[in-house]
Amino acid sequence: MNRFHEFSIKHEFVTRSLIIIVSSVIGSIGLNMFLIPANVFSAGVNGVAQLVSGFLSMNFNLSIDTGILIFLLNIPIFLIGWIKLGAKATIYSFFSVLAFSLFALIIPVQEIIQDPLLNSIIGGILIGIGSAYCLKYGFTTGGFDLLSVIISKVTGKSVGSMMFMMNLLVIAGAGFLYDWKQAIYTIISIYALSIVVDKIYTSGHKLTVFIVTGKEQEVLDVFKKNIIRGVTVLPGKGGYSGVDRSLLMVVVNRYELYDIEKLLHSVDENAFVNVIATEVVLGEFWTQEQQKAAFALAKGQTE
Incomplete structure (x- = not known):
């Protein structure tokens, strides 16, 4: 039994580490190659980081990389997660955010396609895949994902629906900061993300x-x-x-x-x-x- 327990712990660590790396790469590609080039905003803290970065750049000519902002904005959310979800899930979520932030810095912001609708859908799907597999293995990609899991486990509502409701703030920010056309594309992106999360994870089911x-x-x-x-x-x-x-x-x-x-x-x-x-x-x-x-x-x- 002890040997099995040791093997199980090692297997779980390796599996979750691979999930963190792969999901971070997939999510960073969705962000840097589809959403950012099209001025479409991601869900959750990633989207908030995009809004803050754009606001600082337009109003103060201050350029701060989105990856750095993602990490900084997640710090207070981790404190809530530590209390509500426990140390284990929060630690994995912390490393997930750290990996995502690093890959967001490494992977260049590069436009692949020029259609904003396709960028919205593909970017949302890719980030949704990364988030959903993290959730499936017992941790999150931080940010609104973490808050959504906490609310979902208290209320019994699906994680995808909680994420969509919380992301209305990002949609409003996109509309006021840029224009409402970008806000509509942001809605499409977030909706695609929510559908993918519920299809893969379905925690409320x-x-x-x-x-x-x-x-x-x-x-x-x-x-x-x-x-x-x-x-x-x-x-x-x-x-x-x-x-x-x-x-x-x-x-x-x-x-x-x-x-x-x-x-x-x-x-x-x-x-x-x-x-x-x-x-x-x-x-x-x-x-x-x-x-x-x-x-x-x-x-x-x-x-």
Whole structure:
């Protein structure tokens, strides 16, 4: 078990590090080669950094690179993330922003196509891909992404919709600072980003996980220690082998699936798992804030 745990930690670190690098490159390309050349603004803090950079350049003839502003504007948001999401997710998010800022400095601002509509769509899609895969692996690209995850986990609303609502500020800024034509292109870019994030990440969506295992008690024990979700246990039997097995059913949010996969793999590598989308959940289904409160209560009772 210890060897598996060590391997799991190393594998997780390598995977997340690769995700940070690849997503930062993809996002920086979307920003520097599609959005900035067309004067179209990105979502979140990236867009705010573009607005601040443009404002300083036009009014004070002061040129500050967008990558530097992205990093500086994210600092207070990281403090909020540290409190609400914990150290682990925030540290990965910090390195994600650091990598994005560096690649935004390295990758040149270069116009590839001259159509502002295509620039808006392609730039939004590329930045959305980078953001979504970071979210999928348990951290963010900082900025409004981080705030959106916090709000989503409290309210149960989808991350994409939260991002779009918060980015109305960027849209308004684009309209007042430049013109409303650029604001419309910014809306298109942010909408494309939001759609991509919800398609890839879908944290606000519910999933039903069916697990066929011969190690029922071990799986239940590790679930009880690490997640607060109701698990229904049904008797089962292999259709070909005739061996008795248990069928476990649990409904989770999308962001919990990654943790369930790791926990399950730690006790039963041969478990069969089927995940299906769930349209509606009736009855008590806790948000992450409620889960944290329950964990804290349980910890206090055992001490």
